[in-house]
Amino acid sequence: KAGVTQTPRYLIKTRGQQVTLSCSPISGHRSVSWYQQTPGQGLQFLFEYFSETQRNKGNFPGRFSGRQFSNSRSEMNVSTLELGDSALYLCASSDGTDVATNEKLFFGSGTQLSVL
Amino acid sequence: GIQVEQSPPDLILQEGANSTLRCNFSDSVNNLQWFHQNPWGQLINLFYIPSGTKQNGRLSATTVATERYSLLYISSSQTTDSGVYFCAVGYGNKLVFGAGTILRVKS
Numbered sequence: 001k002a003g004v005t006q007t008p009r010y011l012i013k014t015r016g017q018q019v020t021l022s023c024s025p026i027s028g029h030r031s032v033s034w035y036q037q038t039p040g041q042g043l044q045f046l047f048e049y050f051s052e053t054q055r056n057k058g059n060f061p062g063r064f065s066g067r068q069f070s071n072s073r074s075e076m077n078v079s080t081l082e083l084g085d086s087a088l089y090l091c092a093s094s095d096g097t098d099v100a101t102n103e104k105l106f107f108g109s110g111t112q113l114s115v116l
Numbered sequence: 117g118i119q120v121e122q123s124p125p126d127l128i129l130q131e132g133a134n135s136t137l138r139c140n141f142s143d144s145v146n147n148l149q150w151f152h153q154n155p156w157g158q159l160i161n162l163f164y165i166p167s168g169t170k171q172n173g174r175l176s177a178t179t180v181a182t183e184r185y186s187l188l189y190i191s192s193s194q195t196t197d198s199g200v201y202f203c204a205v206g207y208g209n210k211l212v213f214g215a216g217t218i219l220r221v222k223s
Contacts, residue, residue, distance in 0.1 A: 033211070043202060043213035056209040088157060098209075105149065105211075107159035 004093050004108035012114045018079040021111045025072050025093030032074040037088040086115045118143045118207045122214035129193050129221050137188040137217045139203035146206035153200040193221045
């Protein structure tokens with residue numbers, strides 16, 4: 001089975017722009033969750049999608065949004081980029097239904113976003 | 117909110133040594149997982165262990181949910197074990213990560 005695939009691997013944007021990141025889960029997995037990793041804040045949960053519905057959400061501003069398609073692929077969008085949005089963005093998939101309760105997670109390699 | 121504390125923050129080992137990493141959490145949790153992040157940033161799931169003990173090769177983990185801690189044991193460490201080890205707990209509707217333990221194994 002192929003693992004979790006994230007594209008692109010690296011991205012450079014300027015302040016004020018928007019960005020869309022993509023995540024393809026492991027085949028058969030219907031839950032996709034997103035995380036931000038920075039040296040200062042560590043790993044933080046952004047949100048989780050299951051069957052095209054956002055199930056859970058972390059404490060991030062509305063500039064961070066996402067969606068999930070019928071094939072379980074997910075996209076994450078960040079609008080009006082700020083310097084502090086520079087981070088490694090990771091997505092994970094699982095065959096469970098709720099990241100906070102009963103799932104073993106499998107992570108992609110991440111997208112390294114740099115905001116200049 | 118919940119506090120997830122990992123110790124030690126840094127650990128340097130000689131190849132072949134054993135080590136114990138600890139994860140303390142301040143409230144009851146729904147689940148607990150251990151991850152290894154390699155030097156290239158890839159996060160690998162080591163254990164899904166809300167309670168009890170599990171073993172996988174040179175690695176084992178124990179979670180005592182009633183006392184709010186989990187331990188990860190690494191035996192006969194190898195240079196490929198280097199990286200950052202995270203624990204993560206399911207709390208409310210989120211997954212909350214600890215700050216990690218940076219492990220360096222020297223040959």
